[in-house]
Amino acid sequence: MTEKEIEKIAQRVAELVLDGILEGAVITSSFNEDQEQDLLTELAQAMTSLDYNLQKENYEKCKELQDKIKIIENKLNKFK
Numbered sequence: 001m002t003e004k005e006i007e008k009i010a011q012r013v014a015e016l017v018l019d020g021i022l023e024g025a026v027i028t029s030s031f032n033e034d035q036e037q038d039l040l041t042e043l044a045q046a047m048t049s050l051d052y053n054l055q056k057e058n059y060e061k062c063k064e065l066q067d068k069i070k071i072i073e074n075k076l077n078k079f080k
Helices: 003-055 061-075
Strands: none
Touching: 003 061
């Protein structure tokens, strides 16, 4: 095998490795965006439920929801 052929193979291997790395980064980014969107949806539901329970004066449930909201907000802060 000539030096030129070895160089060509090395370049092709490098391209494949980089493509794999970039593909993994895109998948991870997409997963993070989906996870963040799910948390935002969960947060909106919890806040709506909190408002409803406040109006019904169900304060015990409100406390549970406040705790849940804090947990969700902490998870969301990790995306910043």
